[in-house]
Amino acid sequence: MKEIVVLSGKGGTGKTSLTASFALLAEQKVSLGDCDVEAANLALLITGNDTSEESFVAGQTAFVNSEACTACGACVEVCRYAAIILPADANAAIVDDIPCEGCRACSVVCPTDAISFSDVRVGTIFQRKTAVGPMIHAELGIAQDNSGKLVARVRKDTRSRAEARGIELAILDGPPGIGCPVHAAITGVSLVVAVTEASSSGLHDLERLLELCGHFNAKAVIIINKYDLCVEVTEKIERLAEELNIRIVGKIPFDENIPRALARREAPIVIPLIRETIQQTWNDIKQELGIAWTPIF
Numbered sequence: 039m040k041e042i043v044v045l046s047g048k049g050g051t052g053k054t055s056l057t058a059s060f061a062l063l064a065e066q067k068v069s070l071g072d073c074d075v076e077a078a079n080l081a082l083l084i085t086g087n088d089t090s091e092e093s094f095v096a097g098q099t100a101f102v103n104s105e106a107c108t109a110c111g112a113c114v115e116v117c118r119y120a121a122i123i124l125p126a127d128a129n130a131a132i133v134d135d136i137p138c139e140g141c142r143a144c145s146v147v148c149p150t151d152a153i154s155f156s157d158v159r160v161g162t163i164f165q166r167k168t169a170v171g172p173m174i175h176a177e178l179g180i181a182q183d184n185s186g187k188l189v190a191r192v193r194k195d196t197r198s199r200a201e202a203r204g205i206e207l208a209i210l211d212g213p214p215g216i217g218c219p220v221h222a223a224i225t226g227v228s229l230v231v232a233v234t235e236a237s238s239s240g241l242h243d244l245e246r247l248l249e250l251c252g253h254f255n256a257k258a259v260i261i262i263n264k265y266d267l268c269v270e271v272t273e274k275i276e277r278l279a280e281e282l283n284i285r286i287v288g289k290i291p292f293d294e295n296i297p298r299a300l301a302r303r304e305a306p307i308v309i310p311l312i313r314e315t316i317q318q319t320w321n322d323i324k325q326e327l328g329i330a331w332t333p334i335f
Contacts, residue, residue: 039197039200039201039205039206039207039208040206040207040208040228040229040327040329041197041207041208041210041226041227041228041229042207042208042209042210042227042228042229042230042231042323042327043073043210043211043212043223043224043227043229043230043231044056044057044060044209044210044211044212044231044233045212045213045214045220045223045224045230045231045232045233045247046212046214046232046233046234046243046244046247047214047215047216047232047234047240047242047243047244047245047246047247048214048215048239048240048243049077049214049215050214050235051214051233051234051235051240051263052233052235052263052264052290052306053211053212053214053231053233054072054074054079054080054083054211055083055296055300055305055306056231056233056261056263056306056316056319057070057080057209057210057211058080058083058084058211058305059305059306059307059316059320060209060316060320060323061084061170061171061209062084062170062305062307063307063316063317063320064170064207064209064320066205066206066207067170067171067203067205068170068171068200068205068207068208068209069171069172069173069196069197069199069200069203069205069207069208069209070084070168070170070171070172070173070174070196070208070209070210070211071173071174071175071192071193071195071196071208071209071210071211072173072174072175072176072192072210072211073189073192073193073210073211073212073213073219073222073223074211074212074213074214074219075161075176075177075178075185075188075189075192075213075219076178076185076213076219078175078176078177080173080175080211081164081166081173081175082303083300083303083304083305084166084168084170084173085168085169085303086166086167086168086169086173087166087167088164088165088166089165089166089167090164090165091162091163091164091165092162092163092164093159093161093162093163094159094160094161094162094163094176094187094188094191095157095158095159095160096158096160096184096187096188097139097140097157097158097160097184098140098155098156098157098158099133099135099138099140099155099156099158100121100122100133100135100138100140100142100144100145100153100154100155101133101153101154101155101156102122102130102131102132102133102152102153103130103152103153103154104129104130105130106150106151106152107129107130107131107150107152108149108150108152109124109128109129109130109131110149111124111131112144112147112148112149113131113144113145113147113148113153114131115147116143116144116146116147117143117144118141118143119137119138119139119141120134120137121133121134121135121136121137121138121139122134122138122144130152135158136181140155140158142155158182159179160178160179160182160183160184160187160188161176161177161178161179161182161188162176162177162179163175163176163188163191163192163195164176164177165195165199171200171203171205172196172199172200172203172205174192174195174196174199175192176188176191176192185213185218185219186218186219186221186222187222189213189219189222189223190222192210193210193222193223196208196210206329207327207329210223210227212224215243216243216246216247216250220247220250221250221254224250224251224254224256225254225256227256228257228327229256229257229258229259229323229326229327230251230256230257230258230259231258231259231261231287231323232244232247232248232251232258232259232260232261233260233261233263234260234261234262234263234275235262235263235264235267236262236263236264236265236266236267236268236269236271236272236275237267237268237271238271240271240275241271241274241275241278244260244275244278245278248278248282248284257326258284259284259285259286259287259322259323259326260275260279260284260285260286260287261286261287261288261289261290261319262275262286262288262289262290263290264290264291264292265289265290265291266291266292267292272289285322285326287319287322287323287326288315288316288318288319288322289315290306290312290315290316290319291311291312291315293306293309293311293312295309295312296309296312
């Protein structure tokens with residue numbers, strides 16, 4: 039099975055709309071995963087029915103039994119995260135669950151076994167049935183971390199659903215940036231599709247993303263979105279691609295009808311000229327993957 043992830047060094051470059059377009063243009067069923075768990079919106083463009091949802095647990099937080107606590111302060115001294123406090127007028131220690139990392143050092147030193155732990159629910163995972171194939175998307179809880187673990191779970195479920203259904207390709211809508219969530223999305227994929235735009239920030243963040251691809255030894259191709267807005271920057275991106283021996287598989291022009299289509303929850307391929315460009319881009323991506331599908335749709 040092949041697995042591609044659509045990434046960008048910054049948000050707003052069009053990776054989600056392109057991911058949706060590729061899925062809709064695919065000649066066979068694909069397995070979709072939205073790894074942008076902090077702002078998941080692929081489900082807005084790939085309509086369907088969520089068939090199940092599951093709480094995602096990552097880590098634990100401490101809880102002090104006030105009846106068993108003797109207020110000795112041992113847990114306060116050992117906590118490296120300042121997550122346990124002992125007010126002067128209190129009879130028991132109090133845990134602040136935001137900085138608590140669940141390391142259990144406090145429970146080791148507690149002489150009365152007054153400290154227990156509970157799971158932390160950091161997000162929700164959804165399974166969706168769509169016309170193009172199964173889809174996994176997730177939502178990170180407000181003020182929660184461990185987004186890298188949630189991304190890894192989305193990838194795992196996306197692959198397992200593909201394998202269970204005999205699907206040959208998984209397409210992942212990746213998170214923006216180059217941090218931990220991107221690391222979880224990029225490792226071991228067949229191809230990274232790096233989406234950039236013709237702007238100084240787009241070029242700068244593309245350079246960072248391609249450097250990350252090199253670090254993880256991940257094969258990459260480039261798509262330049264809105265390439266005609268600044269020809270000078272587009273030429274710089276082309277020179278960068280030539281220097282790094284990375285193929286540019288698509289150059290998509292600016293079209294004011296695209297945001298209008300997105301506002302209607304439609305992928306850019308509803309616009310004839312844009313559809314033709316994205317179709318050629320998709321064909322080049324399949325060529326990079328070595329896929330030669332016989333259409334079944």
